[in-house]
Amino acid sequence: MWNVLEAFYDSVPRAGARVEEHGELVLFLQAGDGYPYYARPRFPGGDPSVEDVLEVRARQRELGVPEALEWVHETTPGLLAVARQAGMEVLEAPLLVLDPEKLPERHPHVRVLGTRPVEVTVVAELAFGSPGTDAGTVGVEERDAALAAAVPTSTRHRHAVADLPGEGVLAVGTAQRAGDVVEIAGIGTLPAARRRGLGGAVTAELARDALERGAELVFLSAGSLEIARVYERVGFRRAGTACIASPAS
Ligand SMILES: CC(C)(COP(=O)(O)OP(=O)(O)OC[C@H]1O[C@@H](n2cnc3c(N)ncnc32)[C@H](O)[C@@H]1OP(=O)(O)O)[C@@H](O)C(=O)NCCC(=O)NCCS
Structure with missing residues (x-):
């Protein structure tokens, strides 16, 4: 299931976005239908480092877009500590699937x-x-x-x-x-x-x-x-x- 979800998260913003790669992170830079700007781990399998997060944040600041990063904890568990080390606070939002x-x-x-x-x-x-x-x-x-x-x-x-x-x-x-x-x-x-x-x-x-x-x-x-x-x-x-x-x- 996690791979299917990751593929979804990776493909949805691409419909209206310009995409940049920063190490193991992908930065989506244009939004269709008001979808917000953010960066995500590269799909499949990105495992971003503190340096990747700092680089993407610098780029987001340069472009004047929010310094936003999103991922699924079960797919990229190491990113929680990495993002905090890179000076970010993390909202851990319950992810629910329909039965x-x-x-x-x-x-x-x-x-x-x-x-x-x-x-x-x-x-x-x-x-x-x-x-x-x-x-x-x-x-x-x-x-x-x-x-x-x-x-x-x-x-x-x-x-x-x-x-x-x-x-x-x-x-x-x-x-x-x-x-x-x-x-x-x-x-x-x-x-x-x-x-x-x-x-x-x-x-x-x-x-x-x-x-x-x-x-x-x-x-x-x-x-x-x-x-x-x-x-x-x-x-x-x-x-x-x-x-x-x-x-x-
Ligand atoms: C979250 C939100 C959409 C819920 O809307 P809502 O119409 O109040 O939702 P419901 O009525 O279905 O459920 C809310 C509560 O009312 C209760 N409830 C449902 N029907 C009821 C009824 N007929 N009589 C009394 N209580 C009822 C539910 O059990 C639930 O209780 P709980 O909070 O103790 O679990 C609303 O609070 C909201 O707009 N919040 C701000 C925006 C937001 O955060 N959206 C979600 C983003 S993820």
Whole structure:
């Protein structure tokens, strides 16, 4: 499974990226669909050194892009210590894979689309503006104000919206595919609509859609253990750790 995942991580950014090699690291330098810039171990089998990390960070600074490095711990276990030695702090994000038999019942108000409704951008921005899983006050009023100024964007991905009668779009998410592998990302629920099962439902419907379209492996990474619980409730199980490194503060 890890090789399949590595191939996915290596191929997704290449769709819209210029690529540079720095020792055992590959630096992706242009993003399709707003995908962030970062460096990863060379695929297959890169085993980066402290010097490689320092070199790629210097190049990222020179280019004015974030000093970001990402990898899967199970594939490149040595990089955790190496990145820290090179002055980075590392978020160890739970990486979860779908157990298709554990998907819950279909949710009546979640739709999956091959277009990107403006609500996806607006609701995701408001959701990620209030990190964590706690409910909050930001809700439909703020969403509608932001929608008035929003501009539609095109997409290569699948998007899900939880669109509740009388309330509109309250939760969103996105799935991107390479080969037979689908990654779910950008799951967000308006703070005032949290803890009603909508984040889980959007995730589950994107996963079901991926399976119906022939995906062999559906995975995601969660920003924290508490967020991982949302995904575990709808059929995902912890398989490993996605590491995301940024300069230590
Ligand atoms: C993470 C996030 C998407 C979860 O959205 P959500 O709609 O609140 O998710 P759910 O309602 O499915 O699950 C949240 C909690 O509500 C609980 N819940 C689900 N349905 C419920 C219901 N009907 N009544 C009461 N609680 C319920 C769940 O069990 C879960 O509890 P837990 O945190 O104790 O495990 C949301 O908090 C968010 O947008 N956070 C900021 C952005 C972010 O970090 N996104 C994830 C990036 S990896």
